[in-house]
Structures are given as structure tokens and as C-alpha cells.
Amino acid sequence: MxxxxxxxxxxxxxxxxxxxxxxxxxxxxxxxxxxxxxxxxxxxxxxxxxxxxxxxxxxxxxxxxxxxxxxxxxxxxxxxxxxxxxxxxxxxxxxxxxxxxxxDIEKDSYNxxxxxxxxxxxxxxxxxxxxxxxxxxxxxxxxxxxxxxxxxxxxxxxxxxxxxxxxxxxxxxxxxxxxxxxxxxxxxxxxxxxxxxxxxxxxxxxxxxxxxxxxxxxxxxxxxxxxxxxxxxxxxxxxxxxxxxxxxxxxxxxxxKYLDDWSQRRREIAHTYNRMFEEAGVTADVSTLGEHGSLEEADKIITPVETTGSESEGGRHIYHQYTIRTGQRDKVHDALKEHEIGHSVYYPVPLHEQECFADLGYKPGDCPVANVAAKEVVSLPIFPELTQSEIERVVEVVSKAVKS
Ligand SMILES: Cc1ncc(COP(=O)(O)O)c(C=O)c1O
The missing domain is CATH 3.40.640.10 (Type I PLP-dependent aspartate aminotransferase-like (Major domain))
Structure with missing residues (x-):
């Protein structure tokens, strides 16, 4: 599949x-x-x-x-x-x-x-x-x-x-x-x-x-x-x-007309992913991240953090992407590729390191949190029509990869 x-x-x-x-x-x-x-x-x-x-x-x-x-x-x-x-x-x-x-960005929201x-x-x-x-x-x-x-x-x-x-x-x-x-x-x-x-x-x-x-x-x-x-x-x-x-x-x-229903469904899918990753025993807490956000625990991932709070607190993440952090991204990438599960890195090269901005004189260390994020994030399938069995499959493949 x-x-x-x-x-x-x-x-x-x-x-x-x-x-x-x-x-x-x-x-x-x-x-x-x-x-x-x-x-x-x-x-x-x-x-x-x-x-x-x-x-x-x-x-x-x-x-x-x-x-x-x-x-x-x-x-x-x-x-x-x-x-x-x-x-x-x-x-x-x-x-x-x-x-x-x-x-630089925050290590939990990436903003x-x-x-x-x-x-x-x-x-x-x-x-x-x-x-x-x-x-x-x-x-x-x-x-x-x-x-x-x-x-x-x-x-x-x-x-x-x-x-x-x-x-x-x-x-x-x-x-x-x-x-x-x-x-x-x-x-x-x-x-x-x-x-x-x-x-x-x-x-x-x-x-x-x-x-x-x-x-x-x-x-x-x-x-x-x-x-x-x-x-x-x-x-x-x-x-x-x-x-x-x-x-x-x-x-x-x-x-x-359908946008709110679609975004609601994306939120439900994200929350299902969160719960299932937690049940699989592979989630770490953001408080364990290193100074610049690096995830030291090799067999864990960080699932998205809703820093703007729940809907009752006036916040609403609409999950354009469902992005996890892993210290073993190559391994996760290989497993997802092998099982034909779409995934992508947003974004692999932070802008202060782009060639076209070289004359601005930035060094990689000028935005260290962004640098670490660029090495550790990966976005997983999310769209309103994603099925429960597809979610389960993604969780299974990612969890197995980080535990191996
Ligand atoms: C954060 C951000 N800013 C700007 C843009 C540019 O939008 P567009 O592709 O419609 O020009 C995009 C989308 O691609 C984006 O994700």
C-alpha cells in the first residue's frame, strides 16, 4: 500500500x-x-x-x-x-x-x-x-x-x-x-x-x-x-x-465552503498520529531537547507541539503539515521510501545559508535552532481524506525505524 x-x-x-x-x-x-x-x-x-x-x-x-x-x-x-x-x-x-x-526560531513551534x-x-x-x-x-x-x-x-x-x-x-x-x-x-x-x-x-x-x-x-x-x-x-x-x-x-x-471541515479533519488526523506515536512508546517531550533543539534520544521522535493552545484557549493549528523531529532522519527516510510512504523536508537549507544570500555574510551558527531543525524535521502524510489504516501504517513504519 x-x-x-x-x-x-x-x-x-x-x-x-x-x-x-x-x-x-x-x-x-x-x-x-x-x-x-x-x-x-x-x-x-x-x-x-x-x-x-x-x-x-x-x-x-x-x-x-x-x-x-x-x-x-x-x-x-x-x-x-x-x-x-x-x-x-x-x-x-x-x-x-x-x-x-x-x-532564529523557537525549537518547539519552529516559528x-x-x-x-x-x-x-x-x-x-x-x-x-x-x-x-x-x-x-x-x-x-x-x-x-x-x-x-x-x-x-x-x-x-x-x-x-x-x-x-x-x-x-x-x-x-x-x-x-x-x-x-x-x-x-x-x-x-x-x-x-x-x-x-x-x-x-x-x-x-x-x-x-x-x-x-x-x-x-x-x-x-x-x-x-x-x-x-x-x-x-x-x-x-x-x-x-x-x-x-x-x-x-x-x-x-x-x-x-469546505475549508473548516477539511482543517478540522486535519486536526483530528494530527491528534490521532500524536496518540498513536505515544502508544508506540516513541515520543519524547520537548523539554528534553538540547540547547538548540537537537533530539538526543535516538529511539524517540518529537510530535508537533500546539504552542498556540487548544481551541478553548483561542488557538487553532490547521496542520498544513504534520512535522516530526527525529535524530535519525536518514533511517526514517529510508524506511518511508522503502514502504512507498510520501514524506518531505520543509526546509532542508535555512535561508541564511542559501547561496543567493551569501553576500549578506551569515554564518550557519547565526541561527543554530533553525540549523538543527533543518537536519531533524520530516513531514508525514496529512490531508483530510487520509484513512485510519493509512495513519496506522505510517505510525508503524516510523516507529519501527526509530526503534531499530
Ligand atoms: C511560507 C510561505 N510563504 C510564501 C509562499 C509563497 O506562495 P506562492 O507559492 O503562492 O507564491 C509559500 C508557498 O509556497 C509559503 O509556504
């Missing part, structure tokens, strides 16, 4: 008729750019994420770029973020000539550590002396809600306020996640979403959306995605071409 990391066919089977009808309506209208479904979807996501302003765009990467452009990021500005994320987070910063400042941000903003972080920024050049922070769980936003928001920084939530992996009863994308000044097909809410191609708190920034983001023109052919700014296709909006409108 082979088990995929993600099987979009199973989801498609369950909504095929509805989606095809929605696409047909767009085809009949021949209104492919900024059709009615785009506005309808923007309003629906705005309600879902509890924000006043939401604009579709071509991808999550563009949503990040638009947020930085809307806040007028300039070459030489500094933007703080996590090194343990998909490349697009830092790519958007660099494309504008700004400088990404990679600060940007607010204590590192505090140290940096107070000039006490070793990287501060190295980068030597003028304080007024530090313009923004991009917390990334990795794997579907929100960053510890309260201290981060306080720090941003105290130091005059904008907060751009990279919520590409976290639509519907919550922290303190606040939805991802509704806490910071901007929220950036990706509807890449493999995301919890996935389009049939590239698609994204930006949420904006303040009205003036919202108007700017809206215009920037349309070449900076308002009215048409009158350009007050140099924008980009980044629209959400009407066909994608139509597909996403159908899928949005």
Missing part, C-alpha cells in the same frame, strides 16, 4: 461537479480578468479571516511583495524574518533591494522567536553589531505561520509597536489558523496568503491574496496589483501585474 504525502485527487472527486459548474460559469461569461467571482471571493475571505480589506493577487509570493511595496520599503531598509521558511518570504524582501535579517526579535531591536543581538543598521532603517517584521500554526504574535506586536515596525504576517500556510481567538492575517498590518494547489485552500494553479488592516494601505495595495493605475491608464505609482484569475476565484469560492 503506497501512501502519498498529499492526494488532491481524493478531494477533487468529492467536489468535482460543483467545481466544474463554477468553472463553466466563468467560461460562459468569458470574463477571465477581475470577473465578479474575484470580488465575491475577496469579500468571502475577508469575512472568513475577520479583516476589512482583502485583495486577490497572482500568488502568495506577490502578496508579500505587494505588502512591502504598499508600506514603501526602499533599498537598504531592513526587514526581520525567519530563516526557516519557504524562499518567497525573503525573496520578496530582496527583490525590493531591502535586506532580510534572519533571526520566529520573539525573544530574538527583542534582542535585535534592543541592539543586543550579535547580528546587530554585524549588520549595523540605523534604527530607523529597520522597517518591518515578517512572522511566518509555519506548518499551519501562528507565531506568538502578542509579544511581537508589542515589540513592533514600541519600535515603529510594520507587521506582515506570512500566512501562506495558515489560512484559518488562530491565536488568542484572532485569525491568521487579521493581527498584523498585512496578511499574505497563498492558494498554491497543495495549500489547505488550494487553487488550480498559482493564486494568492493580501489582507490589509489600514484603509490607506489597502487602497495602495489594490492599485499596486493593477500596475499602479487608478483610474485605468493613469499611473500614480509603478505597480505590478498581479491579479487573481476569475477561474481561480470561482474554484476557491467552492472550496472555501
Amino acid at each position: 503506497s501512501i502519498p504525502l498529499l492526494d488532491l485527487n481524493r478531494q477533487y472527486e468529492s467536489i468535482k461537479d460543483e467545481v466544474q459548474q463554477a468553472i463553466d460559469e466563468v467560461l460562459e461569461s468569458q470574463y477571465f480578468i477581475m470577473g465578479d467571482q474575484v470580488k465575491e471571493f475577496e469579500q468571502a475571505v475577508g469575512r472568513y479571516c475577520e479583516v476589512n480589506h482583502a485583495y486577490g493577487c497572482a500568488s502568495g509570493s506577490d502578496a508579500l511583495l505587494l505588502a512591502l511595496m504598499a508600506m514603501d520599503i526602499q533599498p537598504g531598509d531592513y526587514v526581520l524574518t525567519s530563516p526557516f521558511t519557504f524562499f518567497a518570504t525573503a525573496g520578496a524582501i530582496s527583490r525590493l533591494g531591502a535586506i532580510p535579517v534572519f533571526l 520566529l522567536d520573539p525573544k530574538q526579535v527583542q534582542q535585535f531591536l534592543e541592539g543586543e543581538h550579535p547580528l546587530y553589531a554585524k549588520l549595523n543598521p540605523e534604527p530607523e532603517q529597520i522597517k518591518a517584521v515578517i512572522p511566518v505561520h509555519l506548518y499551519g500554526q501562528m507565531v506568538d504574535m502578542k509579544p511581537l506586536q508589542e515589540l513592533a509597536k514600541a519600535h515603529g515596525l510594520m507587521v506582515i504576517e506570512d500566512a501562506a500556510q495558515a489560512i484559518g489558523a488562530a491565536y488568542n481567538n484572532q485569525k491568521a492575517g487579521s493581527v498584523g498590518d498585512f496578511g499574505c496568503f497563498s492558494f498554491f494547489p497543495s495549500k489547505n485552500l488550494g487553487a488550480f494553479g498559482d493564486a494568492g491574496l493580501i489582507t490589509v488592516k489600514d484603509k490607506a494601505h489597502a487602497e495602495k495595495a489594490d492599485i499596486l496589483r493593477l500596475h499602479g493605475a487608478k483610474p485605468k491608464y493613469h499611473h500614480s505609482m509603478v505597480g505590478i501585474n498581479s491579479r487573481l484569475d476569475t477561474i481561480q476565484a470561482a474554484v476557491l469560492l467552492v472550496k472555501l
Whole structure:
């Protein structure tokens, strides 16, 4: 029995008729750019994420770029973020000539550590002396809600306020996640979403959306995605071409209705994995991790920790990924491969070590927790249609591998 990391066919089977009808309506209208479904979807996501302003765009990467452009990021500005994320987070910063400042992550959530941000903003972080920024050049922070769980936003928001920084939530992996009863994308000044097909809410191609708190920034983001023109052919700014296709909006409108049920099912699967790994006797507690997060016990794994709390505490991890930590990743990889079980490492090379950022002068030891995580994490199959027998098989193969 082979088990995929993600099987979009199973989801498609369950909504095929509805989606095809929605696409047909767009085809009949021949209104492919900024059709009615785009506005309808923007309003629906705005309600879902509890924000006043939401604009579709071509991808999550563009949503990040638009947020930085809307806040007028300039070459030489500094933007703080996590090194343990998909490349697009830092790519958007660099494309504008700004400088990404990679600060280390927490060993339990794998998210940007607010204590590192505090140290940096107070000039006490070793990287501060190295980068030597003028304080007024530090313009923004991009917390990334990795794997579907929100960053510890309260201290981060306080720090941003105290130091005059904008907060751009990279919520590409976290639509519907919550922290303190606040939805991802509704806490910071901007929220950036990706509807890449493999995301919890996935389009049939590239698609994204930006949420904006303040009205003036919202108007700017809206215009920037349309070449900076308002009215048409009158350009007050140099924008980009980044629209959400009407066909994608139509597909996403159908899928949005099911999103909460799908995320709930992902949560149940994650909790089942947790319980079964514990019953198999292979789980260790995060308190046993080394200083930088390394898992010393060879025959154990660390299952995901819900650092934003349970739903009754206002938290909600939506398990875009179910990611474990193991000190024996090669062995686990070999066993999963042998048994044809899909798995992946998000992410094997932290951004501060990427070749394209070599001129920024980071050393691997600048973000040691991210470095250890990159060597020890592995994501296992999770999607709403995953069956109980598939979950059992994954647990059996992983547990046997770490115990052997
Ligand atoms: C954390 C993160 N940020 C940004 C992106 C970029 O989104 P997209 O692929 O839609 O450009 C992704 C998704 O791939 C992501 O996972």
C-alpha cells in the first residue's frame, strides 16, 4: 500500500461537479480578468479571516511583495524574518533591494522567536553589531505561520509597536489558523496568503491574496496589483501585474465552503498520529531537547507541539503539515521510501545559508535552532481524506525505524 504525502485527487472527486459548474460559469461569461467571482471571493475571505480589506493577487509570493511595496520599503531598509521558511518570504524582501535579517526560531513551534526579535531591536543581538543598521532603517517584521500554526504574535506586536515596525504576517500556510481567538492575517498590518494547489485552500494553479488592516494601505495595495493605475491608464505609482484569475476565484469560492471541515479533519488526523506515536512508546517531550533543539534520544521522535493552545484557549493549528523531529532522519527516510510512504523536508537549507544570500555574510551558527531543525524535521502524510489504516501504517513504519 503506497501512501502519498498529499492526494488532491481524493478531494477533487468529492467536489468535482460543483467545481466544474463554477468553472463553466466563468467560461460562459468569458470574463477571465477581475470577473465578479474575484470580488465575491475577496469579500468571502475577508469575512472568513475577520479583516476589512482583502485583495486577490497572482500568488502568495506577490502578496508579500505587494505588502512591502504598499508600506514603501526602499533599498537598504531592513526587514526581520525567519530563516526557516519557504524562499518567497525573503525573496520578496530582496527583490525590493531591502535586506532580510534572519533571526532564529523557537525549537518547539519552529516559528520566529520573539525573544530574538527583542534582542535585535534592543541592539543586543550579535547580528546587530554585524549588520549595523540605523534604527530607523529597520522597517518591518515578517512572522511566518509555519506548518499551519501562528507565531506568538502578542509579544511581537508589542515589540513592533514600541519600535515603529510594520507587521506582515506570512500566512501562506495558515489560512484559518488562530491565536488568542484572532485569525491568521487579521493581527498584523498585512496578511499574505497563498492558494498554491497543495495549500489547505488550494487553487488550480498559482493564486494568492493580501489582507490589509489600514484603509490607506489597502487602497495602495489594490492599485499596486493593477500596475499602479487608478483610474485605468493613469499611473500614480509603478505597480505590478498581479491579479487573481476569475477561474481561480470561482474554484476557491467552492472550496472555501469546505475549508473548516477539511482543517478540522486535519486536526483530528494530527491528534490521532500524536496518540498513536505515544502508544508506540516513541515520543519524547520537548523539554528534553538540547540547547538548540537537537533530539538526543535516538529511539524517540518529537510530535508537533500546539504552542498556540487548544481551541478553548483561542488557538487553532490547521496542520498544513504534520512535522516530526527525529535524530535519525536518514533511517526514517529510508524506511518511508522503502514502504512507498510520501514524506518531505520543509526546509532542508535555512535561508541564511542559501547561496543567493551569501553576500549578506551569515554564518550557519547565526541561527543554530533553525540549523538543527533543518537536519531533524520530516513531514508525514496529512490531508483530510487520509484513512485510519493509512495513519496506522505510517505510525508503524516510523516507529519501527526509530526503534531499530
Ligand atoms: C511560507 C510561505 N510563504 C510564501 C509562499 C509563497 O506562495 P506562492 O507559492 O503562492 O507564491 C509559500 C508557498 O509556497 C509559503 O509556504
